[in-house]
Each structure stands twice: as C-alpha cells, then as structure tokens.
Amino acid sequence: MAEILWGKPCAEVMDEKIKEEVKRLKEKNINPTLSIVRIGENKEAETYLRNIKKVFQKLEIEIEERNYDEKISFEKLMEIYKELKEDKNIHGVLILRPLPPHLEKLSAYALLPEEKDIEGLSYINLGRLFVGEESFIPCTPLAVMELLDYYNISIEGKDVVIIGRSISVGRPLALLFLKRNATVTICHSKTKDLSSYTKRAEILVSAVGKTGIVNGEMIKEGSILIDIGTNMVNGKLVGDIDFEGVKEKAKAITPVPGGVGVITIRALAKNLLEAVKRNEVGN
Numbered sequence: 001m002a003e004i005l006w007g008k009p010c011a012e013v014m015d016e017k018i019k020e021e022v023k024r025l026k027e028k029n030i031n032p033t034l035s036i037v038r039i040g041e042n043k044e045a046e047t048y049l050r051n052i053k054k055v056f057q058k059l060e061i062e063i064e065e066r067n068y069d070e071k072i073s074f075e076k077l078m079e080i081y082k083e084l085k086e087d088k089n090i091h092g093v094l095i096l097r098p099l100p101p102h103l104e105k106l107s108a109y110a111l112l113p114e115e116k117d118i119e120g121l122s123y124i125n126l127g128r129l130f131v132g133e134e135s136f137i138p139c140t141p142l143a144v145m146e147l148l149d150y151y152n153i154s155i156e157g158k159d160v161v162i163i164g165r166s167i168s169v170g171r172p173l174a175l176l177f178l179k180r181n182a183t184v185t186i187c188h189s190k191t192k193d194l195s196s197y198t199k200r201a202e203i204l205v206s207a208v209g210k211t212g213i214v215n216g217e218m219i220k221e222g223s224i225l226i227d228i229g230t231n232m233v234n235g236k237l238v239g240d241i242d243f244e245g246v247k248e249k250a251k252a253i254t255p256v257p258g259g260v261g262v263i264t265i266r267a268l269a270k271n272l273l274e275a276v277k278r279n280e281v282g283n
C-alpha cells in the first residue's frame, strides 16, 4: 500500500518558520501585507481566496483587497501596478486569475512589478527561473518541492514525467526538477500514447484537471505520484489520479484534498516574507 504524502505535517513545519519570521518583522514594526487584486467577479478563485484568508489570519499576515470592474482597461491596470509598486506598506501582490479575456490575452499578470510578484509569474521572475537564478518561484511548483523535501524524496537523477505544461504549474515545475538534476519529460494534450511516458516515471506529476487521467495501468511499480489536479465530482473534490487504482502499485502518493494544495498557500506566504526581506535589504 502506497504511503500517503499528507501536506499537513509539512505545512505545520512551514507555519512555525513563517510565524517566527512574522514575529521578528513585527518587532521591527514591519507588518507583512499581501494585496489581493480581483478584477471582475472571478468566482473560480473563491475557494482559493477563502483558504488564503484562513491561513494568513492564522499566520498573522495582513491582507488588503482591491476590487475592480471587469471592464477595466489595460492602461488603468498598469497604473494600479505602479501604485502597488510604490506602496511601501504592501509587500506582495496576488492577482486573481483568470483575468477578463482582454487582459488575459495580453498576459497582464506577467507585467506585475517583479519585486512584488510573489506568485513568480512576471516575465522577469519566470526568466530568472529559466536561467536558474534566484527568483520568486510559482507557488504550486514550490509547494511540490517543499513536499518532496519534507518526505526526503530524492530527485537527482530521477526520471520525472509531468503531465501539464501551464505557465503557472507544469512548466516552472519542470525547470525546478531540472535544476535538481532530474531527467524531465513534459506531456500535454497533444502527447501521443501518454502511458508510454508515464510508465517510465519514477516521479509522476499530474497537473491537468481531469479526473482519472492517470490509472493503475499507466504507472511504474514503486513510483512516487504527485497529484496536483483538482476536480469536483458529485460535489466532492478529487484529484487527477485514480487513487484506488494506483494505491497498491505506487510507493507514495499525495492525496486530494490534503496534499499539495495545503502547502501552496504556505508557499505564497513564504514568498511574501521573502519579498519583505528583499525590501528590507533594499532600503
């Protein structure tokens, strides 16, 4: 039976470190603050937002929210970015996505000032990640690495297969694995014969958003399975991987819910504190 890689114990260790750092900053009269920018209703982000608020309250990290009309122009959004960049009381910015189509089309999230881009999705931070320099790392990929490290799962030399190539998950995660000397394959919707790749994976990551995309016949015996996907099935949150079908064959698997998602929010908090620190050094 596969070991279940719960996110909670890893999150608890991260929480302790984050709380200590917040305390240290508050003693210096610095109040770490996240600004959440919502454009339009953006109902897709509701659960994520609720969870962020719950965790950040526990960690004593301030949140301020800004809501804008979905018809806001690109130029106006750039003005808001400028305000956020100059506001010394705001240390990091989270822009709820997807943006309205006219802004998403222009990748407006990628133009956020890099020093406040704690989701690591600005061109500069993604570019730094690409060349292997220090950057804000996108939160879900960072969460995967935190989880693997917490459970002492070695990465170097491993055959890693990632299903999904999005800008915020699959691609940056591939770069992180590469940096840690894994051999990485990225699969996507046009990949022919998906299982011929997944069967070779010592570490298999699914970041698709389709339940059952990975089943027991598609995995290697003794593999580590990281399930990033989130899907609602009959009102229940489930991952991409057919848990029942893989549990006897895999060595370890992250559950959904309770796996990577739990750590993603801590990764956001970690990046926020990193932004505060960089700001401190800069002043």
Ligand SMILES: NC(=O)c1ccc[n+]([C@@H]2O[C@H](COP(=O)([O-])OP(=O)(O)OC[C@H]3O[C@@H](n4cnc5c(N)ncnc54)[C@H](OP(=O)(O)O)[C@@H]3O)[C@@H](O)[C@H]2O)c1
Pocket: 140, 163, 164, 165, 166, 167, 168, 169, 170, 187, 188, 189, 190, 191, 194, 207, 208, 209, 210, 213, 228, 229, 230, 231, 260, 261, 262, 264
């Ligand atoms: N737990 C967390 O913290 C967390 C955080 C972020 C996202 N998520 C979840 O992770 C999943 C992925 O998120 P995302 O933002 O990366 O989604 P996305 O932008 O929709 O990307 C999905 C990826 O899956 C690929 N794909 C779709 N159908 C496929 C198929 N049949 N075979 C192989 N690949 C296929 C797509 O390929 P193409 O590129 O060819 O279209 C795409 O690269 C979603 O369920 C999301 O809710 C969870």
